[in-house]
Amino acid sequence: MPCLVSSLTVRRYLTLFAGVLECLCFAGTIFGWASLVFVLKTKGYFSSHCTNTTGVNSTQVLDCSGQDEQFSLVFTIAGFIFNFLILPNGFLFDHFGTTVARLFGM
Template identity: 40%
Template sequence: EERYFSHLCKCETNWTETNTLTPACPTSCAAQDEQFNLIFAIAGAVVGILLVLSGMVFDRLGTLITRLLGSVVFLSGSLMVALSTPAISYVLYPAVLCVMYGGFFILVTNIQLGNLLKRG
């Protein structure tokens, strides 16, 4: 729909009744889907490795700083996604990485919330 990575799809040209060529580009193609799958796979693998860093930051700097860092990373990724266009489709690689990493960064800090309520 939004034509991200549409340059990877092959457009066919059709003759119209007025003898003019019109490009007929599909709304999605396999190469386009592969790019989105690659973005998700790379982001997932890198985030899995970087979660070790999240734990170290959480242990050293505490909850507040870790949540602020996670929020900044998540916000920067969200802004990159919002400002991306089909012309600069490749900005989705760092954008999705930042959104995933920032989200997990915040999730790591929420684990301690379960210890607030004691059972009687």
């Protein structure tokens, strides 16, 4: 009986460690989106959607509202897919267990 209790304790800690590792590796895209957009803008993603416009006093201004719209669209689609896949992942979790649900989630 003591061996069973220690086995369950080790398994509980391994499950906790795996869950924290999954959150660190895969949840950053959704939760760290504002920082990721800043990096993607400096790298030039969707920069083809930026246009030169004439501002006040006939100065040239770079309008990147199209770039911002593209980043918003990417975030919206990623958020929708994340929430939509919770239902099949819950079905897999109920019928096949934690390992299969985690592998499908990754």
